[in-house]
Amino acid sequence: MAQNSIGGAQAAVSEARDIVAGIGGEPEFAIPLLQEIQRRHTYLPQPLVEAVAAESGIPVASLYGVATFYSQFRFKPQGTYLVRVCKGTACHVAGAEIIGAVLAQELGIKEGETTADGLFSFEKVSCLGCCSLAPVVMVGDKIYAKLTSSKVKSIIKEYRSGKV
Structure with a gap:
C-alpha cells in the first residue's frame, strides 16, 4: 500500500513539473496552473495542487485561496x-x-x-x-x-x- 502512495506522490511531482514547465511558476500564473490541473483531471486533486505549489514556489494556501474564490474550480471528480x-x-x-x-x-x-x-x-x-x-x-x-x-x-x- 505504501508503494502505491509513494508512486502516486512521485507521479504528482512528475506531472507538477510538466504543468509548471508549460505554464510558468510565477504567482500571476495561479489561475492557468489550476485550470490545467482541472483540465487534466476534471477537478483539483489535493496531491497535485500541493506538488504544483512546491514546484512553482507559490504557497499552497495561495493556490487554494484562488481555487476557492472562483466557482469554476471543483474539488471533487466530475462525471463523464x-x-x-x-x-x-x-x-x-x-x-x-x-x-x-x-x-x-x-x-x-x-x-x-x-x-x-x-x-x-x-x-x-x-x-x-x-x-x-x-x-x-x-x-x-x-x-x-x-x-x-x-x-x-x-x-x-x-x-x-x-x-x-
Missing part, C-alpha cells in the same frame, strides 16, 4: 458528462426552474453533485449565451434548446444508453 442548466433571465422566464427540477429528478442528484456511476455531474449556470433558444441545457459541449420536461427525459435516456 457535465450537465449545465441555464438560469439566465430568458431561460428562467421560459421555464428553467422546471427543467432543472426534471434534470435533478432524472439524474437522482442535486446541483453540484455527481451520479454514483460517475456518468453525470449537474450544475446551474448564470447564462449559456443562447437566450433566443430558451430554455437551454448544455451536456458536455452540446446545447439542447427549447426544452420541455419530456425532451429532457429523452436526452438523459440517450446519454445513459450510450447512443450519444
Whole structure:
C-alpha cells in the first residue's frame, strides 16, 4: 500500500513539473496552473495542487485561496458528462426552474453533485449565451434548446444508453 502512495506522490511531482514547465511558476500564473490541473483531471486533486505549489514556489494556501474564490474550480471528480442548466433571465422566464427540477429528478442528484456511476455531474449556470433558444441545457459541449420536461427525459435516456 505504501508503494502505491509513494508512486502516486512521485507521479504528482512528475506531472507538477510538466504543468509548471508549460505554464510558468510565477504567482500571476495561479489561475492557468489550476485550470490545467482541472483540465487534466476534471477537478483539483489535493496531491497535485500541493506538488504544483512546491514546484512553482507559490504557497499552497495561495493556490487554494484562488481555487476557492472562483466557482469554476471543483474539488471533487466530475462525471463523464457535465450537465449545465441555464438560469439566465430568458431561460428562467421560459421555464428553467422546471427543467432543472426534471434534470435533478432524472439524474437522482442535486446541483453540484455527481451520479454514483460517475456518468453525470449537474450544475446551474448564470447564462449559456443562447437566450433566443430558451430554455437551454448544455451536456458536455452540446446545447439542447427549447426544452420541455419530456425532451429532457429523452436526452438523459440517450446519454445513459450510450447512443450519444
